[in-house]
Amino acid sequence: MASTSPEPSTAAAAGGETDGSVQIRRLEAADHEKGFVSLLSQLSSCPDLTASEFAACFADLAALGDDHVILVAEDAAVAAAERRILATGCLFVERKFLRGGGKVGHVEDVVVDAAARGRGLGLRVVRRLVEIAKEAGCYKVILDCTPELRAYYAKCGFVEKGVQMAGSCF
Numbered sequence: 001m002a003s004t005s006p007e008p009s010t011a012a013a014a015g016g017e018t019d020g021s022v023q024i025r026r027l028e029a030a031d032h033e034k035g036f037v038s039l040l041s042q043l044s045s046c047p048d049l050t051a052s053e054f055a056a057c058f059a060d061l062a063a064l065g066d067d068h069v070i071l072v073a074e075d076a077a078v079a080a081a082e083r084r085i086l087a088t089g090c091l092f093v094e095r096k097f098l099r100g101g102g103k104v105g106h107v108e109d110v111v112v113d114a115a116a117r118g119r120g121l122g123l124r125v126v127r128r129l130v131e132i133a134k135e136a137g138c139y140k141v142i143l144d145c146t147p148e149l150r151a152y153y154a155k156c157g158f159v160e161k162g163v164q165m166a167g168s169c170f
Protein backbone atom coordinates (compact mmCIF):
# COMPACT_ATOMS: atom_id res chain seq x y z
CA MET A 1 0.00 0.00 0.00
CA ALA A 2 1.13 3.55 -0.67
CA SER A 3 -0.25 6.84 0.57
CA THR A 4 -0.48 9.53 -2.06
CA SER A 5 -1.58 13.15 -2.33
CA PRO A 6 -2.16 15.37 -5.35
CA GLU A 7 0.10 18.13 -6.52
CA PRO A 8 -1.45 21.59 -6.74
CA SER A 9 -3.77 22.14 -9.70
CA THR A 10 -5.58 25.17 -11.04
CA ALA A 11 -8.80 23.21 -11.62
CA ALA A 12 -11.63 24.74 -9.65
CA ALA A 13 -14.97 23.47 -10.94
CA ALA A 14 -17.06 21.16 -8.78
CA GLY A 15 -20.42 19.43 -9.07
CA GLY A 16 -21.65 17.59 -12.13
CA GLU A 17 -20.26 17.49 -15.63
CA THR A 18 -21.29 15.81 -18.90
CA ASP A 19 -19.20 15.04 -21.96
CA GLY A 20 -22.21 14.02 -24.03
CA SER A 21 -22.02 10.29 -23.39
CA VAL A 22 -21.20 10.14 -19.68
CA GLN A 23 -22.55 12.33 -16.91
CA ILE A 24 -20.60 12.70 -13.68
CA ARG A 25 -22.82 13.70 -10.78
CA ARG A 26 -23.52 12.98 -7.14
CA LEU A 27 -25.03 9.66 -6.12
CA GLU A 28 -28.82 9.65 -6.04
CA ALA A 29 -31.21 7.35 -4.19
CA ALA A 30 -32.43 5.97 -7.54
CA ASP A 31 -28.93 4.71 -8.37
CA HIS A 32 -29.70 1.50 -6.50
CA GLU A 33 -31.63 0.51 -9.62
CA LYS A 34 -28.71 1.44 -11.88
CA GLY A 35 -26.19 -1.09 -10.66
CA PHE A 36 -24.34 1.02 -8.08
CA VAL A 37 -24.00 -1.78 -5.53
CA SER A 38 -22.87 -4.39 -8.04
CA LEU A 39 -20.30 -1.89 -9.34
CA LEU A 40 -18.88 -1.53 -5.82
CA SER A 41 -18.62 -5.32 -5.61
CA GLN A 42 -15.94 -5.09 -8.34
CA LEU A 43 -13.79 -3.25 -5.79
CA SER A 44 -14.41 -5.22 -2.60
CA SER A 45 -16.96 -7.32 -0.78
CA CYS A 46 -20.29 -5.57 -1.21
CA PRO A 47 -23.31 -7.83 -0.70
CA ASP A 48 -26.45 -6.74 -2.50
CA LEU A 49 -28.76 -4.42 -0.58
CA THR A 50 -32.53 -4.38 -0.66
CA ALA A 51 -34.12 -1.12 -1.75
CA SER A 52 -34.91 -0.22 1.87
CA GLU A 53 -31.40 -1.11 3.07
CA PHE A 54 -29.94 1.05 0.31
CA ALA A 55 -32.29 3.91 1.19
CA ALA A 56 -31.27 3.74 4.86
CA CYS A 57 -27.57 3.74 4.01
CA PHE A 58 -28.09 6.58 1.53
CA ALA A 59 -29.88 8.64 4.18
CA ASP A 60 -27.10 8.04 6.74
CA LEU A 61 -24.45 9.22 4.32
CA ALA A 62 -26.51 12.10 2.95
CA ALA A 63 -26.80 13.39 6.52
CA LEU A 64 -23.05 14.03 6.41
CA GLY A 65 -23.70 16.61 3.68
CA ASP A 66 -20.67 17.91 1.84
CA ASP A 67 -18.33 16.09 4.22
CA HIS A 68 -19.12 12.85 2.38
CA VAL A 69 -19.46 13.14 -1.40
CA ILE A 70 -20.07 10.12 -3.59
CA LEU A 71 -19.74 10.78 -7.31
CA VAL A 72 -20.99 8.46 -10.03
CA ALA A 73 -20.45 8.39 -13.77
CA GLU A 74 -23.67 7.47 -15.54
CA ASP A 75 -23.97 6.23 -19.10
CA ALA A 76 -25.95 9.07 -20.68
CA ALA A 77 -25.75 7.83 -24.26
CA VAL A 78 -28.70 5.45 -23.91
CA ALA A 79 -32.39 5.81 -23.11
CA ALA A 80 -33.09 6.91 -19.53
CA ALA A 81 -34.52 3.53 -18.52
CA GLU A 82 -31.33 1.74 -19.60
CA ARG A 83 -28.79 4.00 -17.92
CA ARG A 84 -26.21 2.29 -15.70
CA ILE A 85 -23.59 3.55 -13.28
CA LEU A 86 -20.20 3.04 -14.94
CA ALA A 87 -17.87 4.45 -12.29
CA THR A 88 -17.82 5.86 -8.80
CA GLY A 89 -15.55 7.44 -6.24
CA CYS A 90 -15.95 9.00 -2.80
CA LEU A 91 -14.52 12.01 -0.97
CA PHE A 92 -14.60 12.10 2.82
CA VAL A 93 -13.69 15.43 4.38
CA GLU A 94 -11.94 15.06 7.73
CA ARG A 95 -12.16 18.08 10.02
CA LYS A 96 -9.21 18.85 12.31
CA PHE A 97 -8.00 21.16 15.08
CA LEU A 98 -4.69 21.28 13.25
CA ARG A 99 -4.02 24.16 10.89
CA GLY A 100 -6.65 26.33 12.54
CA GLY A 101 -9.49 23.91 11.97
CA GLY A 102 -8.12 22.53 8.72
CA LYS A 103 -9.68 19.90 6.52
CA VAL A 104 -8.19 16.85 4.81
CA GLY A 105 -9.88 15.13 1.90
CA HIS A 106 -9.78 11.33 1.68
CA VAL A 107 -10.47 9.72 -1.69
CA GLU A 108 -12.03 6.29 -1.26
CA ASP A 109 -13.89 3.57 -3.14
CA VAL A 110 -12.86 4.38 -6.68
CA VAL A 111 -14.03 1.80 -9.19
CA VAL A 112 -14.87 1.70 -12.89
CA ASP A 113 -16.98 -1.06 -14.39
CA ALA A 114 -14.69 -3.63 -16.02
CA ALA A 115 -16.35 -3.06 -19.40
CA ALA A 116 -15.82 0.71 -19.21
CA ARG A 117 -12.17 0.84 -18.14
CA GLY A 118 -9.56 2.56 -20.24
CA ARG A 119 -11.92 5.36 -21.35
CA GLY A 120 -10.69 7.97 -18.89
CA LEU A 121 -13.62 7.64 -16.48
CA GLY A 122 -11.45 6.79 -13.48
CA LEU A 123 -9.34 9.85 -14.19
CA ARG A 124 -12.37 12.12 -14.52
CA VAL A 125 -13.99 10.90 -11.30
CA VAL A 126 -10.83 11.30 -9.22
CA ARG A 127 -10.02 14.71 -10.67
CA ARG A 128 -13.55 15.89 -9.90
CA LEU A 129 -13.25 14.63 -6.32
CA VAL A 130 -9.99 16.56 -5.91
CA GLU A 131 -11.65 19.70 -7.27
CA ILE A 132 -14.48 19.33 -4.77
CA ALA A 133 -11.95 18.88 -1.95
CA LYS A 134 -10.21 22.07 -2.97
CA GLU A 135 -13.48 23.97 -3.09
CA ALA A 136 -14.26 22.64 0.40
CA GLY A 137 -11.00 24.17 1.62
CA CYS A 138 -9.01 20.98 2.13
CA TYR A 139 -5.30 21.64 2.49
CA LYS A 140 -4.46 18.20 1.08
CA VAL A 141 -6.14 15.17 -0.45
CA ILE A 142 -4.85 11.68 0.30
CA LEU A 143 -5.70 8.07 -0.53
CA ASP A 144 -4.42 4.55 -0.04
CA CYS A 145 -3.84 2.17 -2.91
CA THR A 146 -1.91 -0.91 -3.91
CA PRO A 147 1.53 -0.53 -5.52
CA GLU A 148 0.04 -1.57 -8.87
CA LEU A 149 -2.07 1.60 -8.89
CA ARG A 150 0.81 4.04 -8.39
CA ALA A 151 0.95 4.88 -12.09
CA TYR A 152 -2.81 5.41 -12.32
CA TYR A 153 -2.91 7.79 -9.37
CA ALA A 154 0.16 9.57 -10.70
CA LYS A 155 -1.90 10.21 -13.86
CA CYS A 156 -4.58 11.62 -11.56
CA GLY A 157 -2.02 14.09 -10.19
CA PHE A 158 -1.01 12.34 -6.96
CA VAL A 159 2.50 11.80 -5.67
CA GLU A 160 3.64 9.10 -3.28
CA LYS A 161 4.19 10.21 0.32
CA GLY A 162 4.63 8.21 3.50
CA VAL A 163 3.64 4.67 4.36
CA GLN A 164 0.22 3.32 5.23
CA MET A 165 -0.11 1.30 8.48
CA ALA A 166 -3.21 -0.77 9.17
CA GLY A 167 -4.49 -2.26 12.41
CA SER A 168 -7.12 -4.95 12.73
CA CYS A 169 -10.47 -3.97 14.22
CA PHE A 170 -11.42 -7.60 14.88
Ligand SMILES: CC(=O)SCCNC(=O)CCNC(=O)[C@H](O)C(C)(C)COP(=O)(O)OP(=O)(O)OC[C@H]1O[C@@H](n2cnc3c(N)ncnc32)[C@H](O)[C@@H]1OP(=O)(O)O
Binds near residue numbers: 043151
Ligand atom coordinates in the same frame (compact mmCIF):
# COMPACT_ATOMS: atom_id res chain seq x y z
C1 LIG B 1 -8.52 4.92 -3.30
C2 LIG B 1 -9.06 3.68 -4.01
O1 LIG B 1 -10.25 3.52 -4.13
S1 LIG B 1 -7.94 2.54 -4.64
C3 LIG B 1 -8.94 1.37 -5.59
C4 LIG B 1 -8.94 1.64 -7.05
N1 LIG B 1 -9.92 0.78 -7.71
C5 LIG B 1 -9.64 -0.46 -8.16
O2 LIG B 1 -8.54 -0.98 -8.08
C6 LIG B 1 -10.85 -1.21 -8.74
C7 LIG B 1 -10.52 -1.92 -10.05
N2 LIG B 1 -9.96 -1.01 -11.06
C8 LIG B 1 -10.68 -0.02 -11.64
O3 LIG B 1 -11.84 0.20 -11.30
C9 LIG B 1 -10.01 0.80 -12.72
O4 LIG B 1 -9.10 -0.01 -13.41
C10 LIG B 1 -9.27 2.06 -12.20
C11 LIG B 1 -10.20 2.89 -11.30
C12 LIG B 1 -8.02 1.69 -11.41
C13 LIG B 1 -8.83 2.89 -13.41
O5 LIG B 1 -10.00 3.33 -14.08
P1 LIG B 1 -9.99 3.60 -15.66
O6 LIG B 1 -11.22 4.33 -16.00
O7 LIG B 1 -9.74 2.33 -16.40
O8 LIG B 1 -8.70 4.51 -15.82
P2 LIG B 1 -8.52 5.66 -16.90
O9 LIG B 1 -9.00 5.17 -18.24
O10 LIG B 1 -9.13 6.93 -16.41
O11 LIG B 1 -6.95 5.80 -16.95
C14 LIG B 1 -6.30 7.04 -16.73
C15 LIG B 1 -4.84 6.84 -17.00
O12 LIG B 1 -4.30 5.94 -16.01
C16 LIG B 1 -3.74 4.80 -16.67
N3 LIG B 1 -4.11 3.62 -15.88
C17 LIG B 1 -5.35 3.16 -15.65
N4 LIG B 1 -5.31 2.05 -14.86
C18 LIG B 1 -4.00 1.84 -14.62
C19 LIG B 1 -3.31 0.86 -13.86
N5 LIG B 1 -3.95 -0.13 -13.19
N6 LIG B 1 -1.96 0.93 -13.81
C20 LIG B 1 -1.28 1.90 -14.48
N7 LIG B 1 -1.90 2.88 -15.20
C21 LIG B 1 -3.24 2.83 -15.27
C22 LIG B 1 -4.35 4.76 -18.05
O13 LIG B 1 -3.51 4.12 -18.98
C23 LIG B 1 -4.52 6.22 -18.37
O14 LIG B 1 -3.32 6.78 -18.81
P3 LIG B 1 -3.29 7.73 -20.13
O15 LIG B 1 -4.10 8.95 -19.75
O16 LIG B 1 -1.85 8.00 -20.33
O17 LIG B 1 -3.93 6.95 -21.22
